Amino acid sequence: MKTKTVYINTIGCQMNVYDSERMLRLLADENYMPTSSIETADLIIVNTCAIREKAVQKVHSFLGRLNVLKKKNPRLHVVVAGCVAQQQGAKLIERFPQVNIVMGTHAVDQLPDLLRGVKPDGMPIVAVDMTDIIHENPAHTVMSSSGKEVTGFVTIMRGCDNYCTYCVVPYVRGREISREPGAIIAEIKVMVQSGVKEITLLGQNVNSYGVKEGLTSFVKLLALVNDIEGLERIRFVTSHPKDLSDQLIASFGTLQKLCNHIHLPVQSGADPVLKRMNRKYTRNAYLKKIARLRAASPDIAISTDFIVGFPGETDADFAATIDLMKTVRFDSLFAFEYSDRSEAPASRFSGKIASDVKYRRLQALLDLQKQIISDNHAALIGRVFPVLIEGESKNQQKKPEVPGIVELTGRTSENRIVNFPVSSHSPLDMDALKGQIMSIRIETAFLNSFRGVAVENQIESFTPERRHSHVA
Numbered sequence: 001m002k003t004k005t006v007y008i009n010t011i012g013c014q015m016n017v018y019d020s021e022r023m024l025r026l027l028a029d030e031n032y033m034p035t036s037s038i039e040t041a042d043l044i045i046v047n048t049c050a051i052r053e054k055a056v057q058k059v060h061s062f063l064g065r066l067n068v069l070k071k072k073n074p075r076l077h078v079v080v081a082g083c084v085a086q087q088q089g090a091k092l093i094e095r096f097p098q099v100n101i102v103m104g105t106h107a108v109d110q111l112p113d114l115l116r117g118v119k120p121d122g123m124p125i126v127a128v129d130m131t132d133i134i135h136e137n138p139a140h141t142v143m144s145s146s147g148k149e150v151t152g153f154v155t156i157m158r159g160c161d162n163y164c165t166y167c168v169v170p171y172v173r174g175r176e177i178s179r180e181p182g183a184i185i186a187e188i189k190v191m192v193q194s195g196v197k198e199i200t201l202l203g204q205n206v207n208s209y210g211v212k213e214g215l216t217s218f219v220k221l222l223a224l225v226n227d228i229e230g231l232e233r234i235r236f237v238t239s240h241p242k243d244l245s246d247q248l249i250a251s252f253g254t255l256q257k258l259c260n261h262i263h264l265p266v267q268s269g270a271d272p273v274l275k276r277m278n279r280k281y282t283r284n285a286y287l288k289k290i291a292r293l294r295a296a297s298p299d300i301a302i303s304t305d306f307i308v309g310f311p312g313e314t315d316a317d318f319a320a321t322i323d324l325m326k327t328v329r330f331d332s333l334f335a336f337e338y339s340d341r342s343e344a345p346a347s348r349f350s351g352k353i354a355s356d357v358k359y360r361r362l363q364a365l366l367d368l369q370k371q372i373i374s375d376n377h378a379a380l381i382g383r384v385f386p387v388l389i390e391g392e393s394k395n396q397q398k399k400p401e402v403p404g405i406v407e408l409t410g411r412t413s414e415n416r417i418v419n420f421p422v423s424s425h426s427p428l429d430m431d432a433l434k435g436q437i438m439s440i441r442i443e444t445a446f447l448n449s450f451r452g453v454a455v456e457n458q459i460e461s462f463t464p465e466r467r468h469s470h471v472a
């Protein structure tokens with residue numbers, strides 16, 4: 001069979017990154033090789049995100065540009081997958097007739113069959129049915145990482161039942177469904193065998209893992225993953241504050257491999273806004289959870305998401321958000337201007353905020369965060385952290401080599417990026433270095449990364465990892 005090539009453009013969250021990897025795996029069995037050359041690809045897939053209007057615009061402009069390629073090569077197949085495909089279905093074909101397949105968020109496993117159904121000059125195919133089961137074809141769900149990656153993702157649940165009033169996810173990803181723990185563990189074991197040291201468990205709301213199905217609880221699942229030999233680190237995203245249990249909080253102090261970082265989206269610091277967002281927690285309840293997390297693991301890094309300019313957000317509400325930031329002093333955050341999603345109820349709320357006000361609030365929030373980060377980061381100078389080596393740093397890849405010195409990059413358990421030089425008199429065996437853990441002393445702090453030096457200029461490979469940093 002002739003080998004064909006596939007170009008895949010992944011927009012959006014880690015769930016899409018994971019689904020794109022699954023698609024590539026399914027396509028490998030059909031003799032498709034991934035390519036970075038869009039001009040020569042036989043198949044182009046765009047895996048889409050619908051969370052904000054800007055992400056949808058990105059998809060539309062990408063599809064618009066494919067017109068020219070399709071004219072040059074009428075045999076080119078174009079697939080739109082993911083959340084925009086689910087949301088817009090057949091409407092996408094009316095607007096972009098060059099599209100051959102629109103496949104929704106529950107159709108990933110059907111991709112090979114759908115491609116076989118594409119006929120020259122045939123009708124485009126739309127597959128946007130939602131199922132309430134997760135297909136588990138072990139041959140295809142197991143994500144061996146080709147031996148090159150140190151970190152990997154595993155989906156543990158899909159969908160969301162929370163219905164935050166601004167959010168499109170429950171409508172485009174469907175109801176919450178959890179995967180069987182056995183399938184998750186099996187998948188991680190295969191990844192670990194192929195060299196993965198750090199796993200991130202993915203779900204829209206991992207804290208409610210297994211509840212609906214009566215499966216193992218999330219805390220027990222974490223313990224099972226912790227027992228996998230050869231795995232060094234565990235992360236998870238995303239947690240909903242209302243479901244963050246005391247047992248899970250305690251795990252940060254007790255589970256050896258659980259990284260010292262949590263992403264806990266708060267969205268707003270004002271109770272009236274949280275209520276209208278249907279977040280089901282108050283500012284105080286959130287602050288209490290933060291205090292408990294810090295009691296369980298004093299150095300824990302905490303990141304969050306904010307939405308500014310939610311309908312009805314007053315100056316006083318926004319001031320409450322700023323005040324919450326000053327209280328918590330997040331290690332990092334994502335902040336977004338509120339964007340209407342037609343499916344989500346908030347699009348019909350009164351009190352929409354003018355775009356210049358949203359913009360000003362976002363800038364004020366980001367300015368404050370810059371200040372907080374630069375203070376937080378300065379306080380880390382001189383401290384030593386175990387860093388999991390991911391490979392050569394971006395600088396090393398861009399800059400001409402300094403003879404005898406190679407700059408490596410990795411992350412601390414707190415998810416901080418640290419670059420550091422190692423001396424080498426012979427070419428470094430990067431494959432052997434990747435996945436090792438070294439103790440690095442922080443010397444210089446930037447906004448998004450750090451530079452450091454190895455404490456002992458040799459590679460350590462102790463297991464289990466030393467979880468906590470110490471002052472050198």
Ligand code: 5AD
Pocket residue numbers: 051052166167168265267305306307336337338339340341
């Ligand atoms: N407008 C702006 N931001 C949004 N998010 C989700 N929906 C919207 C929306 N309609 C943000 C939330 C969420 C993150 C993934 O995206 O902060 O946590």
Ligand code: SF4
Pocket residue numbers: 160161162163164167168169170204205240
């Ligand atoms: Fe969207 Fe809320 Fe579900 Fe997160 S918890 S995916 S913000 S509905």
